[in-house]
Amino acid sequence: MTTNTLKTSPMTMIQALRSAMDVMLARDPNVVVYGQDVGYFGGVFRCTEGLQAKYGNQRVFDAPISEGGIVGTAVGMGAYGLRPVVEIQFADYVYPATDQIVSEAARLRYRSAGDFTCPMTIRMPCGGGIYGGQTHSQSPEAIFTQVCGLRTVLPSNPYDAKGLLIAAIENDDPVIFLEPKRLYNGPFDGHHDQPVVPWSKHPQGEVPEGYYTVPLERARITRPGAAVTVIAYGTMVHVAEAAARESGVDAEIIDLRSLWPLDLDTLVTSVKKTGRCVIVHEATRTNGLGAELLSLMQEHCFYHLEAPIERVTGWDTPYPHAQEWAYFPGPARVAAALKRVTEA
């Protein structure tokens, strides 16, 4: 991460992701980018805009509406020696591809004892907050973090998005790259009734124009604190920051960034220091990633804990449309948990 010498410019998360693909298409002739609407048009969220014009339709192209086909062809391309970067238009649509992801991409190296591998990055927008209802709002990360052989990554800001996406593309394992779509254009903190803050007003919106990586399996402490550790990722990092600010609780907020394999040491060090922990994610609670994080903290930090660990999550219902803000674990719910855990 030698970024000091690199020229930077303000970028939204969309621009940062596009820049990562641009950098890697230029650096590595084995990188190809494809998915539904990603070619001429540049993707429904415009993450690949201009890339086909720049690199041609042999490197950047449209795919049929078939998530299983998109990932299945990527397995074959990876086995040939390419590094496909594919887009699933919404994480909610990834399920037809799960056999190719779980049974094929994740296990090819293992089952062939390294004879074949299929490096690939599977990008997909996730999370709610855009009135997307139950088919455009899901956070399915726990489906992937449970699968051996996959890496699952979820950035919370443009700087990390670009550095992590480059690291994912260069990684030799298949990577699920989840993009919280509510953060594409600004650091949304859950206050849906307040004006949107642009990334240009956020320090992590200043992004190097060229090549750099943010290493996988490394969390980031976004706010040091002493009273309680908050483990969060994606949109919930900004929600947690708002909750700490508004509640006055001196929370140490950790942005997980790599969901699995993860940076256990950073989590354990922090929780041992604060003795308290709140885990926040937008996904449903039961069997969510929070359950695993909670188990790990119990296994590694039990004798340092001063209070029960709490989870603040989406409810165990499909993501509703009109009731979105009652579903979304916003700053008020997180702040209440911070109060409970620090006062326990």
Add this chain to the structure above:
Amino acid sequence: MPQRKPLHLHVPEPTGRPGHDTNFSYLPLSAAGAKRRPPVDVPAAQTNDLAFALIRVLDDQGQAVGPWAPQIDSKLLKRGLRAMMLTRAFDARMLIAQRQKKMSFYMQCLGEEAIACAHALAIGDGDMCFPTYRQQGLLLTREDNNMVDMICQLYSNARDPMKGRQLPVMYSSKKQGFFSISGNLATQVIQAVGWAMASAIQGDDKVASAWIGDGATAEADFHTGLTFAHVYRAPVIINVVNNQWAISTFQAIAGGEGTTFAARGAGCGIASLRVDGNDFLAAYAASKWALERARSSFGPTLIEWVTYRAGPHSTSDDPSKYRPANDAARFPLGDPIARLKQHLIALGIWSEEEHQKVQKEVEAEVAAAQKEAEKYGTLADSHAQNIGEMFEDVYKDMPAHLQRQRAELGA
């Protein structure tokens, strides 16, 4: 208006079941030599008739007839016959080894040898097959075949190239153009298309060859594979081995009734051939045609190979429970080894004596390979793998949590 009968669910049934013979008239056949051979650049739609016909070269007298009769020298013919005999001998010996509990499970390709063996002789260096579990002939036909490694894989022993992680027969051999077998059905078809797309993206000249059985064509990945192959004109061959049975399920349950599996390709705009899979010469000729078409940027070909699974699905299966015992003997396309043998004898380049001599040779080769493989153990004698290897190759570099778990196991 005539009075309608109440609706009734149509559940296809085979014509034969244990105790009564199959009526093989359900299989549309064509006479040997009767079907035209279009040029390899033919528009896909102009092959539609061939998707409903049956391309055959060897007639009942063992003569090679018609436009598909390949230019193939006697040396290659003998090599093909020997490869089929080796494959059958390998299967026979491995079946016994499975009964001796030296492996947990085995799958033979009895009766289907011509397809993979002829294809292996047609395919080029650097091409990649994406096989199912019944294409061991692709490996055994190669001049660099390694029966010892194959048997070590079957035994999951200390020299198993798959390190004991895979069921027997789930081979992988990149250097021999043989993609790792999944065990999940149909997944490899779309992967083969992706591999072929990569070859095209890179301006390469390599062709992918996907394999699937009649039963698994019902999976979405098969249809998705056809769509992607057509859309990107991928240099790929999609081989559908229609051996009539998916475990106990007759091919009509996979959608073969009143149509053909080759017709799936025609419907997707892919050149499609339906070929006598027990006819070594037709198998070689059709493979060559499709390879040349793919390599020349004319796009994919679907080949339905009509054959018969003469043995059980696997060592865990008992076909006497669901099909007539005499089915394989009555199958109208005969036995592939007997048919090629008859042809070579008719050509005057083979004899019963030579056949017996080669039979003994291939049996001895298999026995020698088996003996060598058993030096590294079998599943029965607990030549356990290094258990620590269980944690390797999950990721390229072992993450911390797997290092902790390996330590926890004490491995």
